[in-house]
Amino acid sequence: MTEPSARPTRAQQRRQSEARILTAAREIFAELGYDRTTIRAVASAAGVDAGLVMHYFGSKDLLFARAVEVPADELPAGTSGEVAEALLTSLGRRLTGEPTASLAVLRSVLTNADAADRYRAAAEPQLNQLTEAIPTPDADLRASLLSAIVHGVIAERYLLRLTHLADASPEQIIDLLRPCFQSLTTPPPE
Amino acid sequence: MTEPSARPTRAQQRRQSEARILTAAREIFAELGYDRTTIRAVASAAGVDAGLVMHYFGSKDLLFARAVEVPADELPAGTSGEVAEALLTSLGRRLTGEPTASLAVLRSVLTNADAADRYRAAAEPQLNQLTEAIPTPDADLRASLLSAIVHGVIAERYLLRLTHLADASPEQIIDLLRPCFQSLTTPPPE
DNA sequence: GTCTATACGCTGATAGAC
DNA sequence: GTCTATCAGCGTATAGAC
Numbered sequence: 390m391t392e393p394s395a396r397p398t399r400a401q402q403r404r405q406s407e408a409r410i411l412t413a414a415r416e417i418f419a420e421l422g423y424d425r426t427t428i429r430a431v432a433s434a435a436g437v438d439a440g441l442v443m444h445y446f447g448s449k450d451l452l453f454a455r456a457v458e459v460p461a462d463e464l465p466a467g468t469s470g471e472v473a474e475a476l477l478t479s480l481g482r483r484l485t486g487e488p489t490a491s492l493a494v495l496r497s498v499l500t501n502a503d504a505a506d507r508y509r510a511a512a513e514p515q516l517n518q519l520t521e522a523i524p525t526p527d528a529d530l531r532a533s534l535l536s537a538i539v540h541g542v543i544a545e546r547y548l549l550r551l552t553h554l555a556d557a558s559p560e561q562i563i564d565l566l567r568p569c570f571q572s573l574t575t576p577p578p579e
Numbered sequence: 580m581t582e583p584s585a586r587p588t589r590a591q592q593r594r595q596s597e598a599r600i601l602t603a604a605r606e607i608f609a610e611l612g613y614d615r616t617t618i619r620a621v622a623s624a625a626g627v628d629a630g631l632v633m634h635y636f637g638s639k640d641l642l643f644a645r646a647v648e649v650p651a652d653e654l655p656a657g658t659s660g661e662v663a664e665a666l667l668t669s670l671g672r673r674l675t676g677e678p679t680a681s682l683a684v685l686r687s688v689l690t691n692a693d694a695a696d697r698y699r700a701a702a703e704p705q706l707n708q709l710t711e712a713i714p715t716p717d718a719d720l721r722a723s724l725l726s727a728i729v730h731g732v733i734a735e736r737y738l739l740r741l742t743h744l745a746d747a748s749p750e751q752i753i754d755l756l757r758p759c760f761q762s763l764t765t766p767p768p769e
Numbered sequence: 770g771t772c773t774a775t776a777c778g779c780t781g782a783t784a785g786a787c
Numbered sequence: 788g789t790c791t792a793t794c795a796g797c798g799t800a801t802a803g804a805c
Contacts, residue, residue: 424612424614424615424690499686499689500614500689505738531755533747534752538728542724548688549688549698551699562724568758569728569758569763572762573755573758
């Protein structure tokens with residue numbers, strides 16, 4: 390009785406609204422962190438009602454989980470040198486433009502305990518992959534340090550906004566960091 | 580008419596209460612960040628009433644400012660190599676024990692905009708000092724990167740609690756980071 | 770499916786009793 | 788100086804009208 394294929398309005402409109410809400414949520418979570426972000430603000434930014442957000446996502450926690458779930462880009466395995474370079478280009482990608490997704494995670498991970506747990510679990514496989522590419526007994530610590538450096542640079546650039554770091558080009562940063570990454574991915578010549 | 584020197588109770592007791600409140604505030608700010616920390620919780624932890632905290636410090640913002648103000652340990656100037664080593668030992672100090680003060684700042688800086696501004700201002704002289712010790716045109720960027728690495732390591736160890744980084748000894752971390760710091764404080768041989 | 774009205778808790782802050 | 792009582796505001800979440 391309904392139009393056969395005129396306007397696939399129902400499910401499609403819902404997914405459209407959901408998408409708008411998620412985009413708005415990512416931006417506001419990135420800007421304000423978990424606590425200061427309100428459902429009302431997200432709804433208002435998405436042009437919908439606050440009750441609708443609750444109806445779609447159930448709770449603020451679930452909305453946050455959906456907003457920050459991230460594909461976790463693969464970094465190809467290889468020799469330790471190759472992995473270092475892959476990490477650097479991955480960092481470069483995250484230093485270009487506005488990495489709202491990364492920022493939402495980063496800012497919220499540091500305030501929301503559940504977010505920290507979720508993130509640790511999500512980052513583990515990537516960390517293991519990195520560990521296996523490093524041919525030293527302390528590979529796991531080295532991998533963690535690399536992760537710490539990447540996050541430190543992103544946080545200080547976008548969250549703390551240290552001027553010299555915020556103004557520098559990704560290439561400049563990567564070039565300065567290359568020796569660091571190499572020393573951490575390859576054992577000392579001895 | 581009052582006792583000459585029996586019990587210097589008045590001012591002394593006040594300072595004692597203030598000190599207990601500040602200690603409690605530091606711990607809770609470090610654990611929960613600015614937003615999630617409540618005056619009531621701080622007062623309860625210090626064994627006083629919430630109203631008293633307000634009476635002493637005026638507002639939550641002022642309490643936070645007093646709690647996280649930090650002497651900002653001097654790092655002696657010198658050759659670039661010496662500065663790198665000084666930075667490493669400074670990092671080692673902050674990786675030993677429970678750096679509640681650092682954590683309160685770090686966690687809150689990432690959520691509270693005012694805290695970020697305050698911290699940037701407080702860290703500037705130290706950053707400048709570091710910059711002057713590095714003999715390259717891009718010294719300011721290098722100094723910012725060093726700062727980012729230090730904070731990244733601390734954040735990932737204490738806030739995100741990456742296991743391998745949390746379990747490692749300060750010495751182990753410092754040894755792995757030494758080549759990084761050296762490559763950033765000294766220009767390439769070329 | 771969408772929005773309005775509202776319940777209920779917790780926050781920072783104030784005024785005033787002891 | 789210290790604490791109790793209370794205010795006004797905002798947060799999430801729910802119930803129900805269109």
